[in-house]
Amino acid sequence: MSSLPSLVARGCLRSRNLYPRLSAVHVRPSQHRSGISTATLSVPRDGGLLLNPNVATPLSPALKINQEEIFGAVTDDPFAMRLPEPAAPEPFKDLGIPRPLRTALQQEFPHILNPTSAQKELVESVLKDGKDVFLKDKTGQGKTFALTLIALSRALKIRSKRSKAAKNPPRSASRSSVSPATSILLLLPHATLVRQVGSWMERLEFAMSGSQSAEGEKERMFRMVLPGDEQGPGSGATPEIIISSPDALLTYLQASASRQHPADGQRAPVLTSASLSRSLRLVMIDEADAMLRPLPGRFKSFTSERERQRHPFFRHPPSIVRLLDDLFGRDGDMNGGKKQVQTVWCSATLNSVIRGFVHRSGWIRRDEQVIIDTAQESSDTVAANTDTSTTANNGIKETAHYCLTVDPLTGTLRNIGSAPTQPSYSDIFETAPDDPAAKEKIHPLMIENLALLHASRSATAPENNGVSLVIVPEGGSVPKLQASLQSLGVSSSTLDGTQDPDVPNLLLVARSHVRGLDIPNISAVYLLNGLNVTSLSKSARAAGGVEERKREYTHFAGRMGRLGAQDGEEREGKGERYALVSLVMRDSAEEKAVQAMFADKVALKAEVLKGEGISD
Numbered sequence: 334m335s336s337l338p339s340l341v342a343r344g345c346l347r348s349r350n351l352y353p354r355l356s357a358v359h360v361r362p363s364q365h366r367s368g369i370s371t372a373t374l375s376v377p378r379d380g381g382l383l384l385n386p387n388v389a390t391p392l393s394p395a396l397k398i399n400q401e402e403i404f405g406a407v408t409d410d411p412f413a414m415r416l417p418e419p420a421a422p423e424p425f426k427d428l429g430i431p432r433p434l435r436t437a438l439q440q441e442f443p444h445i446l447n448p449t450s451a452q453k454e455l456v457e458s459v460l461k462d463g464k465d466v467f468l469k470d471k472t473g474q475g476k477t478f479a480l481t482l483i484a485l486s487r488a489l490k491i492r493s494k495r496s497k498a499a500k501n502p503p504r505s506a507s508r509s510s511v512s513p514a515t516s517i518l519l520l521l522p523h524a525t526l527v528r529q530v531g532s533w534m535e536r537l538e539f540a541m542s543g544s545q546s547a548e549g550e551k552e553r554m555f556r557m558v559l560p561g562d563e564q565g566p567g568s569g570a571t572p573e574i575i576i577s578s579p580d581a582l583l584t585y586l587q588a589s590a591s592r593q594h595p596a597d598g599q600r601a602p603v604l605t606s607a608s609l610s611r612s613l614r615l616v617m618i619d620e621a622d623a624m625l626r627p628l629p630g631r632f633k634s635f636t637s638e639r640e641r642q643r644h645p646f647f648r649h650p651p652s653i654v655r656l657l658d659d660l661f662g663r664d665g666d667m668n669g670g671k672k673q674v675q676t677v678w679c680s681a682t683l684n685s686v687i688r689g690f691v692h693r694s695g696w697i698r699r700d701e702q703v704i705i706d707t708a709q710e711s712s713d714t715v716a717a718n719t720d721t722s723t724t725a726n727n728g729i730k731e732t733a734h735y736c737l738t739v740d741p742l743t744g745t746l747r748n749i750g751s752a753p754t755q756p757s758y759s760d761i762f763e764t765a766p767d768d769p770a771a772k773e774k775i776h777p778l779m780i781e782n783l784a785l786l787h788a789s790r791s792a793t794a795p796e797n798n799g800v801s802l803v804i805v806p807e808g809g810s811v812p813k814l815q816a817s818l819q820s821l822g823v824s825s826s827t828l829d830g831t832q833d834p835d836v837p838n839l840l841l842v843a844r845s846h847v848r849g850l851d852i853p854n855i856s857a858v859y860l861l862n863g864l865n866v867t868s869l870s871k872s873a874r875a876a877g878g879v880e881e882r883k884r885e886y887t888h889f890a891g892r893m894g895r896l897g898a899q900d901g902e903e904r905e906g907k908g909e910r911y912a913l914v915s916l917v918m919r920d921s922a923e924e925k926a927v928q929a930m931f932a933d934k935v936a937l938k939a940e941v942l943k944g945e946g947i948s949d
């Protein structure tokens with residue numbers, strides 16, 4: 334593999350000073366109503382948790398004291414706010430969001446002034462009308478954030494009821510109607526998103542409680558259950574909210590089942606499948622379609638039950654199916670054999686196949702459901718996502734889509750579909766030679782070209798480029814890619830632990846961790862190996878998987894130009910566009926599949942990318 338300096342020497346690049354790093358931390362003060370300012374970091378610095386542009390650093394002890402002086406002593410009501418009632422009109426009030434949370438929202442997320450129409454409909458339907466909801470809205474428009482507000486609102490209400498009940502205990506020994514245990518479950522597709530939502534909740538809860546005392550810790554409203562987490566016997570209080578992924582929660586509950594009969598002297602685990610099933614009242618599933626893969630398509634019909642059972646989805650049901658069947662199939666308010674729990678299902682690519690499956694599974698209360706579709710279900714998802722008019726509400730002009738092929742022999746880059754100017758791999762070899770590089774999940778020449786593209790982009794407008802996100806294909810190794818890039822002189826960060834201390838502007842993320850991520854200032858996305866979608870159903874494969882590919886592509890494109898992003902107007906003013914660059918090896922099956930997707934009648938066109946090292 335050539336080093337980046339040697340690429341420079343070959344004249345591919347203009348300057349040696351090509352990859353300036355983001356200034357280590359970009360500190361931007363956000364004004365609190367109280368006059369206390371909290372530093373906000375624009376780029377995550379540790380633990381992969383801080384994905385939000387407005388991540389607040391914890392208040393220093395001095396600031397905590399100030400805060401107490403300003404807002405007064407804590408009352409014995411755990412929900413009494415130390416913050417004054419905001420005077421301004423409150424668009425979130427009518428949705429049923431309690432006052433402490435509205436105040437915390439204003440303090441921690443001052444850029445969120447009004448709910449979007451989808452957020453309004455969703456929050457009202459869940460909190461005020463008690464409905465089950467299917468929500469489809471465009472990517473980055475605040476679905477996950479709205480679920481966070483719903484969970485905290487409900488938790489606050491439960492706590493307030495519980496604290497009232499504690500003050501006036503009922504005379505009869507009958508069970509209190511206020512649930513003493515976890516009643517809200519928020520399911521997300523992967524651990525990175527669980528941490529992201531956990532950090533949002535932490536900020537809001539912290540702002541509501543005003544301090545992180547030992548007692549506050551004990552009474553946390555939420556708990557994250559992450560892969561590898563273990564529950565100590567009888568440890569910890571039970572929070573109102575659990576945030577987890579189906580895989581992690583299922584493993585956690587299965588492990589706790591084995592401790593149901595603890596050894597002498599040990600207490601039973603607090604959170605078990607049975608206890609959770611008894612106390613659950615609201616389950617919210619974000620990115621539902623990602624969790625229900627590979628669900629057979631709309632037109633798939635099975636000739637026999639045996640054939641149906643052989644389909645990968647039914648043969649190895651995904652974790653969410655096993656989890657919900659377990660939680661909803663237990664005792665409780667039984668109705669038709671299933672417990673009646675309020676549910677919410679969200680995704681930018683939610684479709685009628687998912688809705689139908691949820692219905693048939695008995696996970697939704699048929700008479701109580703509302704469908705909110707602000708993404709125009711009938712229109713093509715990719716077109717909707719890339720159409721300038723549909724993204725105009727957050728100041729984004731549009732995303733430019735490029736697809737480049739890498740010659741596995743020479744490493745030259747070419748726009749997809751353009752005629753070869755020199756002999757390519759297939760012109761020379763009839764069958765693939767025994768090339769070890771071809772067996773790598775990410776071809777070394779693709780990595781060189783990624784380094785080249787990133788460096789040229791940084792060189793063109795070093796100050797304004799924002800962060801580039803590299804999506805690592807299934808089976809590819811993020812640490813290995815990071816090491817290969819480093820050997821070419823390109824530093825990068827990863828979201829799952831290892832980060833360059835200088836916070837470079839190149840972030841690597843595994844494809845399975847992309848859904849729902851809200852990372853500030855992403856201006857370019859590099860998609861390595863195209864859209865090789867794993868777990869495609871047979872019918873989807875037969876159809877070239879175009880629909881499935883477009884759905885995934887929609888989510889990759891959706892990491893840019895998100896609601897609340899501060900760079901939208903700035904980019905628009907400079908005539909800059911977000912860029913999604915797909916890189917595929919020439920003459921690979923993936924090249925043909927991506928070509929089919931770009932050639933699709935309503936989808937999108939790959940534009941021609943001009944630049945150093947790209948041949949026409």
Ligand SMILES: Nc1ncnc2c1ncn2[C@@H]1O[C@H](COP(=O)(O)OP(=O)(O)OP(=O)(O)O)[C@@H](O)[C@H]1O
Binds near residue numbers: 448470472477479
């Ligand atoms: N009403 C609002 N006004 C302004 N910004 C908002 C609003 N609601 C949420 N946001 C911000 O929008 C960003 C995207 O939110 P979120 O991740 O919830 O979107 P999403 O629709 O779930 O995205 P995806 O479809 O990718 O999962 C977040 O940074 C959040 O702070």
